[in-house]
Amino acid sequence: MEKARDTITFRISDFGIQPNTSEDACEAMRRILRAAAEVDEHVVIQFEGGSYNFYHTHASKEVYFVSNTASELENPDNTKSIGIHLKQMSNITIDGGGALLIFHGKMTPIIIDGCQNIEIKHVSVDFERPTMSEMRVEAIHDTSMDCAIHQDSWYCIEREKLVWIGEGWRYSSGPSQEFDPDSNRTWRTWNPASEAIRVEELEPFKVRFHYKKPPETTLGHIFQMRDGIRDQTGTFIVQSKNIVFDQVNFGYMHGLGVVAQFSENITLQQITCEPRRGTGRTAAAFADFVHVSGCKGKVGIYNSKFSGSHDDVINVHGTHLKIMEMVGDKACVVRFMHHQTYGFDAFYPGDHVDFIHRSTLTAIGSCTIQKAKQVNSREIWLEFTERIPDDVCLGDVIENVSWNPQVEVIGNDFSSVPTRGILVSTRQKVVIQKNTFDGMQMSGILIADDGESWFESGMVRDVTISHNNFIKCGDPVISVMPENEEAHYKDPVHRNITIEHNFFYLDGTGLVDAKSTQGLVIRGNVVAGTSHAGKPLMILEACSDVLIEDNNFPTENHRMHITNMPVEAVTMDPLRPLILETATNE
Numbered sequence: 001m002e003k004a005r006d007t008i009t010f011r012i013s014d015f016g017i018q019p020n021t022s023e024d025a026c027e028a029m030r031r032i033l034r035a036a037a038e039v040d041e042h043v044v045i046q047f048e049g050g051s052y053n054f055y056h057t058h059a060s061k062e063v064y065f066v067s068n069t070a071s072e073l074e075n076p077d078n079t080k081s082i083g084i085h086l087k088q089m090s091n092i093t094i095d096g097g098g099a100l101l102i103f104h105g106k107m108t109p110i111i112i113d114g115c116q117n118i119e120i121k122h123v124s125v126d127f128e129r130p131t132m133s134e135m136r137v138e139a140i141h142d143t144s145m146d147c148a149i150h151q152d153s154w155y156c157i158e159r160e161k162l163v164w165i166g167e168g169w170r171y172s173s174g175p176s177q178e179f180d181p182d183s184n185r186t187w188r189t190w191n192p193a194s195e196a197i198r199v200e201e202l203e204p205f206k207v208r209f210h211y212k213k214p215p216e217t218t219l220g221h222i223f224q225m226r227d228g229i230r231d232q233t234g235t236f237i238v239q240s241k242n243i244v245f246d247q248v249n250f251g252y253m254h255g256l257g258v259v260a261q262f263s264e265n266i267t268l269q270q271i272t273c274e275p276r277r278g279t280g281r282t283a284a285a286f287a288d289f290v291h292v293s294g295c296k297g298k299v300g301i302y303n304s305k306f307s308g309s310h311d312d313v314i315n316v317h318g319t320h321l322k323i324m325e326m327v328g329d330k331a332c333v334v335r336f337m338h339h340q341t342y343g344f345d346a347f348y349p350g351d352h353v354d355f356i357h358r359s360t361l362t363a364i365g366s367c368t369i370q371k372a373k374q375v376n377s378r379e380i381w382l383e384f385t386e387r388i389p390d391d392v393c394l395g396d397v398i399e400n401v402s403w404n405p406q407v408e409v410i411g412n413d414f415s416s417v418p419t420r421g422i423l424v425s426t427r428q429k430v431v432i433q434k435n436t437f438d439g440m441q442m443s444g445i446l447i448a449d450d451g452e453s454w455f456e457s458g459m460v461r462d463v464t465i466s467h468n469n470f471i472k473c474g475d476p477v478i479s480v481m482p483e484n485e486e487a488h489y490k491d492p493v494h495r496n497i498t499i500e501h502n503f504f505y506l507d508g509t510g511l512v513d514a515k516s517t518q519g520l521v522i523r524g525n526v527v528a529g530t531s532h533a534g535k536p537l538m539i540l541e542a543c544s545d546v547l548i549e550d551n552n553f554p555t556e557n558h559r560m561h562i563t564n565m566p567v568e569a570v571t572m573d574p575l576r577p578l579i580l581e582t583a584t585n586e
Contacts, residue, residue, distance in 0.1 A: 024055045066261065075229055098123075117242045149206070197211060259291045261293045286310055326394065351368070367386045407426060418442075425456060432464070465498065513540075515542060540562045
């Protein structure tokens with residue numbers, strides 16, 4: 001232990017763990033964190049370079065309910081196996097010193113619970129045997145194909161069926177993606193292992209799959225397969241404040257990636273989420289890379305690289321709960337509705353909530369929480385300081401508007417993603433700037449909001465998307481699509497979205513689709529490539545106060561389709577106008 005001015009440094013080697021051995025570091029980490037909790041000064045926990053191993057059999061165990069992970073049926077046991085568990089701690093820096101932390105079995109490498117002023121820096125996180133299995137297509141025959149299995153993807157063959165195995169787990173079916181190393185693109189596809197009628201081993205780590213029909217794939221492509229159960233997370237930050245990850249490399253994350261839930265001020269800077277160099281792997285995340293649910297303060301993601309996910313890169317949202325029962329005029333019972341989100345505290349005394357009409361997704365009125373109590377893992381009883389608005393009905397939803405973060409996503413690279421780059425729905429200011437979205441298979445950016453499917457809230461009020469590069473993303477490249485059944489341009493869900501000074505390279509896609517938005521500005525963008533010949537460049541529904549000016553659009557398709565809004569709702573540059581294909585006036 002070393003002490004500098006107001007700082008104490010604990011070296012992990014002083015607690016019995018040396019680098020580059022197979023020894024389990026879980027117990028040593030518990031000892032060092034207990035020691036750190038007993039001092040008042042700022043504590044630096046210092047690793048040396050080299051590798052350290054953490055095994056699920058000796059990890060800390062605690063139950064956590066995590067948003068958007070798994071239902072009661074999918075995962076009845078919410079116990080997390082935790083490698084590094086910071087709980088009710090303050091002023092801690094974990095400095096990896098360039099170390100590699102290797103995790104064994106299904107684990108949550110890091111949990112930060114009820115903490116303040118925590119920094120994790122200069123460290124790499126990876127798994128000895130990822131829960132993702134990979135194999136490369138080496139030969140394609142009439143009704144069979146030969147694949148080389150990655151050396152880190154352990155397997156066995158039972159009754160002519162391939163079974164993937166790991167440290168304490170096994171599976172034989174689940175979601176699959178196909179990766180093209182030449183284009184660095186990945187997409188969701190059929191599972192070649194589970195759909196085979198027979199599997200034979202040609203030699204170690206080389207197998208032949210037999211099918212009833214010719215396999216649909218390409219030589220050299222790589223299949224990535226997983227079981228689909230999000231029972232752990234890459235990192236979980238809950239009820240914490242002022243958390244920084246700086247120069248942290250995530251080579252693989254099981255379940256959702258970095259999850260922040262009901263926390264304040266989260267910064268991810270110069271992080272890397274991609275397969276670790278030298279491993280030959282192509283997948284780095286079992287689902288989303290970064291998932292932010294019900295946070296506040298500022299969420300900042302800067303100068304980072306994300307490549308090789310099995311879902312979205314970044315998703316920032318709140319949660320709509322459905323009103324199930326009125327209890328007098330100042331209380332109600334609300335329910336978590338999506339099967340993969342439940343069990344956690346979503347309201348606190350003093351929080352402000354909006355009552356949202358489920359069909360329009362617009363606010364009916366607001367109240368302040370006086371008391372909140374969990375009835376069970378799905379339902380919460382809420383008491384308010386004011387009367388519930390008279391127009392609120394059973395089946396409407398409620399949003400905690402006190403937990404809406406400001407968001408900055410600046411200077412990042414996104415690639416090899418099967419879905420979207422960024423999903424964001426928060427009422428605070430959002431800046432998405434100087435990022436590169438390379439080959440998202442769906443929209444580069446999605447601004448949604450819904451009260452019927454994922455129940456992810458809510459409205460946006462100030463979004464700037466500027467100076468980004470969108471290269472061959474999905475259709476449309478930017479999607480503003482609240483899932484309201486009733487949309488009227490005079491009663492919008494979203495407001496004040498500016499898309500300016502971006503470069504778009506289209507690959508048979510539309511540019512922008514927007515619905516139920518007031519104050520949409522599309523200005524100074526450069527658009528190259530080829531848009532969808534049969535689809536307008538832009539589609540607007542129930543929008544108003546739209547300004548389109550100074551854009552360089554492709555000459556072969558500069559049409560715009562509008563519906564459920566007056567022509568006067570759109571102002572265009574007279575020198576570079578779009579052709580209004582359809583106009584339905586109201």
